[in-house]
């Protein structure tokens with residue numbers, strides 16, 4: 131041993147001093163530095179964040195309240211940055227935020243894959259990246275997040291199949307993977323792997339609009355599941371509907387429509403699902419008898435058209451479903467006279483019955499429901515109409531029936547043109563201007579209350595609403611009022627909500643454009659947008675209008691145009707805390723430098739006498755005579771170029787600087803594969819000889835100590851010496867650095 135016990139004691143003392151001072155800095159800056167550097171790393175992987183995240187400066191995200199960052203006890207616990215106009219990728223730095231519970235990056239232009247290291251965020255409860263451009267596979271590492279309750283990856287470009295590991299998320303209640311490019315079959319447990327059938331606490335499986343294929347597995351459904359919404363529409367599923375589906379007795383919405391290839395009969399006891407409100411099976415190749423829906427008294431919407439059910443007479447349940455608003459049974463060859471009580475169902479709005487064999491007399495009667503708005507009986511066999519057009523004044527289409535060949539061609543119901551009814555304009559919020567509406571600046575809109583402002587905009591997509599008459603304004607007026615109340619209830623300054631252009635889109639969702647206007651000001655703040663977006667992406671807002679069921683929805687927000695910051699009035703408080711932080715920081719640097727120089731000179735003096743630890747098992751394998759660095763005996767350690775390390779540390783930026791030792795600085799970085807690293811960069815003055823550097827690398831690659839992180843690789847390029855370590859975020863960093871300092875002293 132080259133050191134006397136006294137010199138070891140001095141080194142130890144200095145190391146402790148560094149740690150204590152480091153802690154002192156932490157206390158003055160509040161936020162855990164691990165979180166600060168992670169946030170800086172995340173921001174660095176996004177493009178042009180200067181204006182969008184203009185307040186992400188300094189070293190105290192929690193104290194300075196960085197936009198979209200929320201903390202508990204100086205650790206970052208929530209990130210909400212929806213609609214911030216962010217682009218770029220999500221950095222693997224995210225894994226360092228080990229206390230993170232909520233991550234909401236919805237409605238941004240973020241692309242690339244989700245970093246697999248997201249699987250190490252063991253406290254994460256909610257992950258939503260709705261409406262971004264993420265691509266690649268859904269990382270199977272998500273299955274390692276035991277606390278995850280809410281997972282919304284919908285409206286991205288994810289490919290690959292659903293990882294079976296998702297079945298590991300026993301606390302999950304919301305799983306939305308819709309509107310992606312997912313392929314493959316639905317994973318079910320097989321004794322080795324978990325599967326979606328293990329998600330017994332899930333209420334929502336939203337997998338619509340993908341390219342999922344294969345049979346819908348019968349093991350997927352168990353009686354102990356709590357599913358209320360099962361959306362498998364607009365996919366490529368084949369085979370028949372498994373009878374086990376009827377075990378889901380809590381089910382309210384079932385969408386299997388538009389798979390085009392589902393065959394076989396509908397399970398006979400489908401009417402066990404007495405809570406079902408929406409049943410959508412249209413556009414498949416289902417066979418067997420027309421399903422018997424007797425007793426399913428909660429049904430609002432039944433849509434089973436364009437299937438291959440066997441020929442059927444008018445079923446008795448037609449007139450028995452008392453809640454029914456919308457019945458779609460196109461092209462099913464149903465035969466017989468339409469029963470008049472069908473038109474009297476109290477809530478009935480739409481009857482889409484074209485392409486059947488309804489024959490004889492059509493008797494609407496005078497007591498038809500006041501809500502009835504469309505009877506489409508095109509291409510049937512109707513010969514007579516038992517009510518005059520004056521009595522029934524809503525839309526009726528009888529084109530393609532015998533009645534229209536019998537001299538009635540001039541009747542409105544025999545004209546195809548009536549379908550484009552100009553009087554029925556889609557809903558648009560009424561402007562309440564006393565005089566002429568004002569002229570607004572280009573990024574502003576006129577609010578319903580007739581002021582110019584920059585609204586938060588986007589589109590609401592209702593996946594299964596209980597109504598179909600889009601000409602009834604009540605649905606939209608009540609929704610506006612309900613949303614406004616909900617936002618005001620969350621202390622958001624909302625003047626009014628404007629809804630426009632409701633229409634059923636290609637996936638048969640009801641799409642409505644939304645504008646939320648600020649109250650008493652022209653713009654929303656970043657904090658307000660972050661919260662409003664979160665309320666919609668997290669589904670905190672649920673429409674709650676008595677008697678109207680809007681069903682499951684998703685929202686796609688637009689980027690909000692934040693105002694340019696003018697000066698920065700009223701920042702005195704944060705400025706003073708910044709000054710304290712800076713002065714403490716400066717003091718820390720000065721003391722650290724003193725410590726560093728002491729250690730440095732100490733080492734310089736001792737170095738010639740320093741010998742490798744004789745008990746080191748690898749000592750004998752060193753090629754002592756060699757003076758070249760070219761081929762150290764390393765397994766698994768990589769050689770990095772200077773430029774590679776420059777890139778991954780963001781040009782050795784101060785933000786990435788995580789510590790200083792006797793040799794130079796340690797920088798944090800993220801390798802392209804997402805792995806976090808710590809790069810120890812020797813200062814010019816402390817460069818070691820080639821042999822010494824090599825010796826250190828070889829020693830480190832062999833040492834395994836609980837406080838010493840493992841070596842990933844090294845760089846010996848452009849006159850630089852750098853060692854690249856694995857960076858373990860979970861609080862072990864200081865131990866690791868300490869270990870590294872000691873080793874540097876010992877081996878250097």
Ligand SMILES: *[C@@H]1O[C@H](CO)[C@@H](O)[C@H](O)[C@H]1NC(C)=O
Nearest residue numbers: 215217218239240241242263
């Ligand atoms: C979104 O990002 C892509 C690159 O990833 C870019 O080409 C595109 O223009 C961006 N779109 C918007 C609206 O910013």
Ligand SMILES: *[C@@H]1O[C@H](CO)[C@@H](O)[C@H](O)[C@H]1NC(C)=O
Nearest residue numbers: 270271273274275276295298
């Ligand atoms: C399942 O969760 C446990 C504990 O949460 C974790 O240890 C395991 O790795 C997870 N399995 C998969 C396949 O993700």
Ligand SMILES: *[C@@H]1O[C@H](CO)[C@@H](O)[C@H](O)[C@H]1NC(C)=O
Nearest residue numbers: 297298319321324325327328
């Ligand atoms: C998943 O479900 C299967 C079948 O019910 C069961 O055998 C297995 O233990 C479950 N696994 C977990 C992790 O819950």
Ligand SMILES: *[C@@H]1O[C@H](CO)[C@@H](O)[C@H](O)[C@H]1NC(C)=O
Nearest residue numbers: 313314341342343365366390
């Ligand atoms: C799914 O079906 C669509 C339309 O039928 C087809 O274009 C697409 O190739 C299919 N995808 C897969 C993965 O089979």
Ligand SMILES: *[C@@H]1O[C@H](CO)[C@@H](O)[C@H](O)[C@H]1NC(C)=O
Nearest residue numbers: 376379398399400401402403
């Ligand atoms: C569901 O249907 C089956 C077969 O008709 C019946 O035996 C069972 O009791 C029903 N379950 C419920 C909960 O109604």
Ligand SMILES: *[C@@H]1O[C@H](CO)[C@@H](O)[C@H](O)[C@H]1NC(C)=O
Nearest residue numbers: 415435436437438460461462
């Ligand atoms: C199945 O139904 C569709 C649409 O109703 C029809 O075009 C097709 O011919 C039918 N196929 C068979 C085999 O009946």
Ligand SMILES: *[C@@H]1O[C@H](CO)[C@@H](O)[C@H](O)[C@H]1NC(C)=O
Nearest residue numbers: 465466467487488489490491
């Ligand atoms: C309607 O069609 C059915 C089945 O073909 C037939 O029995 C019935 O007589 C028809 N009714 C009328 C009024 O044509």
Ligand SMILES: *[C@@H]1O[C@H](CO)[C@@H](O)[C@H](O)[C@H]1NC(C)=O
Nearest residue numbers: 500501502602603604605678
């Ligand atoms: C519009 O919808 C509301 C709510 O369902 C209903 O009470 C009202 O009668 C409807 N009005 C018309 C004209 O259908």
Ligand SMILES: *[C@@H]1O[C@H](CO)[C@@H](O)[C@H](O)[C@H]1NC(C)=O
Nearest residue numbers: 579580581624625626649650
């Ligand atoms: C509408 O504007 C008037 C005049 O500015 C204001 O007094 C009123 O409070 C506004 N109403 C709402 C709902 O913001």
Ligand SMILES: *[C@@H]1O[C@H](CO)[C@@H](O)[C@H](O)[C@H]1NC(C)=O
Nearest residue numbers: 232256280304668669670671
């Ligand atoms: C997110 O929404 C769920 C309901 O969907 C609610 O239970 C939870 O409290 C919300 N989270 C926050 C932080 O508001």
